[in-house]
Amino acid sequence: MNTMTVNDFEAAKNPVQDYARSRTVSEVNVEEPFNVEEIFFSRTDTRGVIEAYNSVFVRVSGCSASELKGAPHKIIRHSHMPKGVFWVLWNGLQHGQSVGAYVKNKSKDGHYYWVFALVTPLEDGGYLSLRIKPTSPQLKLVEELYKDICKLEQEQNLSPEESAKVIAQRLADLGFPTYGAFQAHALHQEFEARRIAIGLPPFPDLTQSETLAVTSEKLRQELNNLTAEFQNAEILTANMKIFAAKLVVGRATINEIAKNYDLMLKDIQNHLKTLAVPPVDRGLWDAPKELSAYFMICASHLVTEMCEFFDSEKHHSEGVDWEAEKHLLDQLRRSYDLKSEKAIEFGLQSAMAIQRRTDFLQRMVLGLSTVRIACRVEAGMLRDHAKGLETIVSRLDQFHDEIEAHLEKIKLYVATILHSVEHPD
Ligand SMILES: Cc1cc2nc3c(=O)[nH]c(=O)nc-3n(C[C@H](O)[C@H](O)[C@H](O)COP(=O)(O)O)c2cc1C
DSSP states (O other): OOOOHHHHHHHHHHHOOOOOHHHOOOOSBBBBOOOOOOOOEEEOOOOOOOEEOOHHHHHHHHOOOHHHTTSSSGGOOTTTTTHHHHHHHHHHTTOOOOOEEEEEEEESSOEEEEEEEEEOOOOOOOOOEEEEEOTHHHHHHHHHHHHHHHHHHHHHHOOOHHHHHHHHHHHHHTTTTSSHHHHHHHHEEEEEEEHHTTTTOHHHHOOOOOEEEEEHHHHHHHHHHHHHHHHTTTHHHHHHHHHHHHOOOHHHHHHHHHHHHHHHHHHHHHHHHHOOOOOOOTTOOOOOOOHHHHHHHHHHHHHHHHHHHHHHHSSSTTTOOOHHHHHEEEEEEEEHHHHHHHOOOOOOHHHHHHHHHHHHHHHHHHHHHHHHHHHHHHHHHHHGTTTTTTHHHHHHHHHHHHHHHHHHHHHHHHHHHHHHHHHOO
16 A cells, blocks of 8 residues: 655645646647557656656657656646546545546647556555556547536636546446446446457456446345335335224234234345445445456556567667566556455355345245235135225235346346356356
8 A cells, every 4th residue: 555645745746846837838639649559658756756657658748758757747737637637546546546547648749648547556655657548438428527627627716626526426427426436447448449449359357357347236236126125015014004904804814914014024124234235425436346356457457468568669768677667567467466356256255145145035035925925815705895905915916026026136146246256258
């Protein structure tokens, strides 16, 4: 975990040499080209001052190696970038997080180039950034989002932190409950779009972790739906009790059935608390472990590719010790692999726990169903003495059909997860 202090953070915002301010080149709406296969590399100290870089960074930024070395990373800052995005970036790094973000940068000529950056704290201090060309349709969405946010920042004079809150809210509206969830999705989208553009075959571990993440999310939703269904069912027993109170014949029996049904329903509701996780207000970086796993796996592949790319780069930038940089990358890859393995193990363990609890739940539902059948039999016997009971019974039947359908889906999702973990290919 990185140990950057608040002072370091302040220093990063006020670097000794303010290169960005001294650069007066105006921005022009011309894209600086680079290939989809290429990866940018840079490593900074804890203030964001560049210590190492690769030839792609030198070429595309238009800065010479000596201009980059010792310069703050904001040397390439583009005015179309919301302040809030950089607040998110530094906030993540301060929390020891790897941060994935879309960044529009400015070359020395004032041209622009978009990257998807994966920025990571290093164990021994400082940060490392790998950047790829974003090619997924998501970039368009992000461009629009950034435009809106920059406008808001200006109009409402938002602080970077306030702007970051607006960004988080906008992402939540788009279906990403936290920035952590968004970055996992974004890195995966970009990684896959790039893989297809380059013509590489799919990575089996990525396919596995995608199945795990997507199915775990569906499973969570289904468990929440089931919980909601059981909560709504309380009205059924309430209606049954009201109905029983009006009866002349069979009052005690129907009342007893309603009471039993109610008790069993409450037991099931309690059991469900061990299964379903109610949605909570999660911090910026919170994301389900299974989702983080595929973020880590993409990151690990990217790091591996970066090492290979170093070897293939024809003109290594002067003043950079490649072996030392590769060693750092290797450490980073190992830590991504370890974290993703742990996350997948967690996904497997939770699916197995859900499987056991769902089996138990199914037995409880069977018990509940017996009471429902008793109610149906009673309705048949009471006939004209209990007009209207048929409607209650058919609502109970409908409720049980819905429960069965939810349980079937839950079992299917659990089986999919177990299969994907046990048979990764
Ligand atoms: C490893 C690392 C990589 C970074 N990469 C970029 C980048 O590509 N473009 C950029 O504008 N800022 C980048 N930053 C963030 C800058 O340090 C800075 O926070 C940002 O440009 C905003 O500067 P400002 O708040 O002074 O305007 C990076 C920071 C770190 C630590």
